[in-house]
Amino acid sequence: MASRLASDDVDIPADIAATLVNPAAYADHRIHDSYRWLRANNPLGTARTEKFDPFWVVTKHAHIQAISRQNELFHNADLSTILTARAGIERIREITGGPNLVRSLVQMDAPDHPKYRALTQGWFMPANLGKFEARVRDIARHTVARMIEKGGQCDFVADVALGYPLHVIMEILGVPEQDEPRMLKLTQELFGAQDPDTARIREALSPEQFSVMMQAVVNDFGAYFRAITEDRRRSPRDDLATVIANARIGGEYMPDHDATSYYMIVATAGHDTTSSSTAGAIWALAEDPEQFARVRADPELIPGLVDEAIRWMTPVKHFMRSATADTELGGRKIAKGDWLMLCYASGNRDEDVFEEPFKFRCDRKPNRHIAFGYGAHLCLGQYLAKLEMRILFEELLPRLKSIALDGEVKMTQATFVNGPKKLPIRFELN
């Protein structure tokens, strides 16, 4: 980041900057305390920390949208798309020659991005997803049946929220059921890798060790999906893997690394995010019997419950962008090459956009949350995520008479994607 930014009123306080880069701060209220302070006092300031290159911290809904919609001025691929320590980025550069380990849709800009996105966009549109509704409902019914077998008590994350979206996306992708545990483990290592419970190495990792671990995870994914690609080229089926394996860019199959990255984003973006949002809804309802009774009595509130859970949880905490030219926003001079953190979870608590933003309200209307991002990279899987959550709640809520917390809720420690990792509940059946 250009040194001309080093003025006191632009820099955010060191203790607030420290929370933004600290995975543990995302597992409790501290990150929201920081966001709230920033929105009120320095909504577009710079964070300077020891181990990370400086970055702008974008906390207002309007600024996040403004940056996300100007896809030529703010690029995804030029710098790391997720917050990564300087040493980690250097290591990644040694491995790949660029700032990112993979080259999936989020690490692309025009002209490649629209071409690669177009390959599967139709698949993710409601018109096509309708075909899968019956299969998704089947998976939801099995999931609910397994929860009910637990006899009135369960950990909603382990017993319901984790497995369900994984089954759905694997079904759509065409990954056989026996391989799902492997996919789940790899995803958790990729996204929750900062959390001591899911990291391959349990003790605190140095940034260098962290990058090596990430590379191993990417290699595992690559090996797995190379075999799937070969299979689908030999014998195409009606699944998303067949679309990816046979897609052509300029008449050629996608390069191996791009195809692996494509599978990875579809396989990974679709479940930790959806499971966190699903768990968020149950967490909120368990704490609010009156709202639980209302949604149960009126299934028409379920789509609102789904959207509010996604806003309230905002599992993707940030993506990074970088400026391709000098520009101005919110009275700040942003220089070419500057790195910016879009804090979606802050935008979704923005007092200028949401009434009582900290309150969970399943009848919130309108609910203009930005948990799926905005602009050219707007989440490709948003309709799928909403469809699977709606169907699960349609199957689950009518079976329940009551629901309550049964112990402490624990969140994953991660600065990128996080949500509940333990949600003990008690429930009574109708």
Ligand code: HEM
């Ligand atoms: C509640 C669940 C989900 C949340 C909160 C979420 C959130 C996000 C966010 C914030 C982005 C970046 C948007 C931007 O930069 O403007 C994104 C991109 C993406 N998501 Fe999701 N996502 C969810 C579910 C899914 C599902 C189910 C899938 C599909 C299997 C999926 C696939 C993708 C893909 C492929 C992209 C990259 C799009 C691009 O760069 O063009 N997501 N998602």
